[in-house]
């Protein structure tokens with residue numbers, strides 16, 4: 001398998017729909033999911049580049065793994081549920097710190113998922129909807145609810161992230177470009193989210209190449225140094 005050229009990581013609280021978003025994009029369907037254990041990735045070829053997209057577990061017990069998955073990431077997708085305020089707050093309190101291991105020029109997208117459940121959410125279009133067995137194909141629409149998180153709340157978080165990373169607003173993409181509202185169920189904005197990020201990640205890959213090999217250990221090719229007889233004690 002060719003080594004990925006760049007890495008994108010999905011972070012966010014449990015149940016916000018990270019796995020569903022990735023499945024919707026990669027497998028073009030919405031099916032029942034089980035809560036993720038650890039992490040898993042898909043490889044996407046975009047132009048001539050291989051991009052790995054990592055799905056992580058939102059459950060507290062796997063929290064420690066998050067910063068490992070973010071190591072060297074070119075982009076992080078911070079995901080929340082538009083109908084659940086706490087899931088947005090958790091992004092700042094619990095997940096942002098995990099991105100310290102990402103590249104210094106890492107891009108951040110903020111994604112409010114499950115807009116299909118909001119009263120003001122987009123309708124299910126024929127092109128976006130369906131997608132095989134499971135909840136999306138069942139034909140029963142869940143009752144819509146007043147949304148709890150407004151788009152401005154996501155923009156405010158994006159601005160806080162820029163401050164946290166000590167970046168200048170003029171050096172990073174505008175908040176309006178990086179805040180998305182999606183539905184993994186209907187497919188609303190899912191292609192737009194991933195493909196916008198792929199296009200933005202390509203220049204990061206090119207910069208990375210120009211800077212030389214990454215400062216990380218390639219476990220596949222790593223051989224521990226041979227031990228000498230007296231090598232075990234200092």
Ligand SMILES: Nc1nc2c(ncn2[C@@H]2O[C@H](COP(=O)(O)OP(=O)(O)OP(=O)(O)O)[C@@H](O)[C@H]2O)c(=O)[nH]1
Nearest residue numbers: 014015016017018019020033035036058183184185
């Ligand atoms: N209505 C609706 N339900 C969704 C959407 N996305 C995900 N779900 C449902 O929300 C639940 C959780 O989705 P997952 O994709 O497993 O969530 P997750 O963020 O991967 O959760 P963890 O793996 O535990 O971190 C599942 O029952 C999904 O079917 C969406 O856009 N709309």
Ligand SMILES: [Mg+2]
Nearest residue numbers: 018019035036
């Ligand atoms: Mg999951």
